[in-house]
Amino acid sequence: MDEMNFERARYNMIEQQIRPWSVLDPHVLRTLSAVPRERFVPPDYRRLAYSDTRVPIGHGHTMMPPVVEGRLLQALELSGDENVLEIGTGSGFVTACLAGMVHAVESVDIHGEFTASARERLRELDIDNVNLTTGDAAAGWNGGHRFDAIALTGAVPAVPDAYRQALAPGGRLFAIIGDGSEPVMEAIQVTRVGDEEWSVESLFETWIAPLENTSRPRRFEF
Numbered sequence: 001m002d003e004m005n006f007e008r009a010r011y012n013m014i015e016q017q018i019r020p021w022s023v024l025d026p027h028v029l030r031t032l033s034a035v036p037r038e039r040f041v042p043p044d045y046r047r048l049a050y051s052d053t054r055v056p057i058g059h060g061h062t063m064m065p066p067v068v069e070g071r072l073l074q075a076l077e078l079s080g081d082e083n084v085l086e087i088g089t090g091s092g093f094v095t096a097c098l099a100g101m102v103h104a105v106e107s108v109d110i111h112g113e114f115t116a117s118a119r120e121r122l123r124e125l126d127i128d129n130v131n132l133t134t135g136d137a138a139a140g141w142n143g144g145h146r147f148d149a150i151a152l153t154g155a156v157p158a159v160p161d162a163y164r165q166a167l168a169p170g171g172r173l174f175a176i177i178g179d180g181s182e183p184v185m186e187a188i189q190v191t192r193v194g195d196e197e198w199s200v201e202s203l204f205e206t207w208i209a210p211l212e213n214t215s216r217p218r219r220f221e222f
Contacts, residue, residue: 006038009050013037013066017052023070027078031097032070039121040093054208057091059111061209064153068187068206069094075174075189075203076149078102085166087137088153088211092118096127098151105130106147108137110212138213142166149173154211155185167192180210 054062089109140162178185
């Protein structure tokens with residue numbers, strides 16, 4: 001597929017997938033129009049860069065479908081001056097989108113291969129407001145810092161308290177709740193509305209791979 005066809009595919013993705021799934025934030029739509037998703041897709045799957053599908057990227061992980069990426073970006077309600085934490089760098093595509101929408105992004109992935117490839121792709125696109133780190137962030141990664149927005153790009157059984165505490169006042173968190181055993185998971189937006197108060201909004205149903213090393217909630221046994 002040549003560059004012109006990628007541009008057409010990107011346009012069609014937005015008009016035929018993203019908008020119909022209630023992603024209408026102009027800032028999000030401009031970003032998705034500007035970031036070349038094909039640059040973040042493994043070469044063997046590049047023809048699927050703008051398809052409504054999960055593209056394999058290795059280690060049992062996939063890129064989220066474009067519609068989920070769009071809803072994630074919209075749920076964070078970004079205005080441009082935020083400091084954002086992303087847990088699960090993956091291909092780096094969502095990282096690049098966030099970087100184009102906010103002041104700074106800190107992104108963490110457990111796989112050094114993902115961190116390295118994302119760093120190279122971001123460098124090629126002259127994106128320089130992202131700090132990439134390799135590490136296990138299943139239980140938390142704030143180091144005492146607070147963020148205006150947090151995106152968990154792997155499913156979790158429940159939002160770890162460390163991430164709720166890492167939200168700044170008024171901050172938003174996007175997560176998909178599930179442990180991998182269910183056919184359907186719930187995407188939610190968590191907003192910090194007070195020192196020890198958070199509101200939760202259910203957004204939509206989907207399915208993604210679990211965040212590695214998360215543990216299932218303990219169940220009562222009788």
